[in-house]
Amino acid sequence: MIAVISDIHGNLWALEAVLRELDRMHPSRVVVGGDLALGGPKPAECVALFRRRGYPAIRGNTDEWLTKAPARITDPISWCSAQLSEEDRRFLAELPFLWRHQDQAGALVVIHATPWSISDVVRPDAAEHEVRRVFEEADAAAVVYAHIHQAYIREVVGKLLVNTGSVGVPFDGDWRASFATLTPDGGRWKASLHRVAYDRDSAIAASRRSDNPERDRFIKRLESAAF
Numbered sequence: 001m002i003a004v005i006s007d008i009h010g011n012l013w014a015l016e017a018v019l020r021e022l023d024r025m026h027p028s029r030v031v032v033g034g035d036l037a038l039g040g041p042k043p044a045e046c047v048a049l050f051r052r053r054g055y056p057a058i059r060g061n062t063d064e065w066l067t068k069a070p071a072r073i074t075d076p077i078s079w080c081s082a083q084l085s086e087e088d089r090r091f092l093a094e095l096p097f098l099w100r101h102q103d104q105a106g107a108l109v110v111i112h113a114t115p116w117s118i119s120d121v122v123r124p125d126a127a128e129h130e131v132r133r134v135f136e137e138a139d140a141a142a143v144v145y146a147h148i149h150q151a152y153i154r155e156v157v158g159k160l161l162v163n164t165g166s167v168g169v170p171f172d173g174d175w176r177a178s179f180a181t182l183t184p185d186g187g188r189w190k191a192s193l194h195r196v197a198y199d200r201d202s203a204i205a206a207s208r209r210s211d212n213p214e215r216d217r218f219i220k221r222l223e224s225a226a227f
Contacts, residue, residue: 001025002101004110004164005179006033006146007060010040010080011168011222014177015049017198018167027181031099033146033164034060034112036092038080039218040168040203041210047088059095060112060147061119067093076214098138105184106141106159113147124152124163131156142189144180149227151178151193162191169218175200175225 003022008015022030032055037043039062050057067089070078081089097118099110114120115137122130122145131154134143142160150172151165165178172178176195183190204222207215221227 001027001181001183002108003027003030003179003181004033004144004146004162005030005167006112006164007035007149007166007168008037008040008046009035009062009166009168009218010037010043010046011177011203012040012042012045012049013200013203014168014196014198015046017196018177018179019049019053021194021196022179025181029101030055031110031144032057033110033144034058034095034118035062035146035166036060037066037084037088038062038077039214041206041212041215041218043080044083044085044088047084047091051088051091056099057095058097058099058110058112059092059118063092063095064118073213076212079212079214100140103184103189105187105189107139108142108144108182108189109138109140110144111138113145115143119147121148122161123148124150124154128156131161134161135159142182142191144182144191151180153180153191153193158188160189160191162193165193169221170225171221171227173225175222 101108149166164180
């Protein structure tokens with residue numbers, strides 16, 4: 001069983017709850033799909049936790065925005081980058097674009113958004129030709145991505161497209177942290193989605209105490225589980 005978690009966005013409470021669940025489940029591997037820090041009140045703590053765990057990780061679009069130390073704090077991006085150490089920023093900058101795993105069930109590829117872009121959007125109801133392009137460009141039997149914060153599983157032409165949802169800021173109406181697991185079974189990949197409740201009140205309280213310029217929007221998203 002391979003677990004894929006993504007889009008933590010500085011929500012340490014959600015991340016810790018998911019990691020406790022993963023420690024209980026004992027997957028053979030945990031892969032991180034990017035967007036580790038930007039948004040929530042604990043970006044440095046989230047990055048530090050991943051660095052200690054040593055999970056294979058790829059970069060998300062917001063990770064790319066945090067690779068340079070800001071001259072001054074003017075917006076949420078510069079605020080978040082200023083919370084990170086130079087080593088943290090280098091860690092984010094050096095993350096690869098995708099992760100690939102070969103199996104008898106076919107290749108499993110983890111990307112943040114699409115195989116051709118770190119920021120393009122593939123929606124749950126995307127046209128079949130768009131989903132086919134994902135599989136063709138990834139050259140994979142199963143593709144796992146995040147980015148849109150909406151967890152779902154979709155099978156097209158015998159292949160599997162999975163969105164993990166978001167650990168830190170789901171946008172699908174369910175505030176609980178979300179992640180996916182994939183298992184080879186009978187020569188094909190099978191996927192499951194998982195939700196984990198966490199101490200959302202503490203995440204909101206910490207956000208209110210923060211001087212992060214994005215705190216009000218972040219709190220609203222935590223409360224509504226919507227964009």
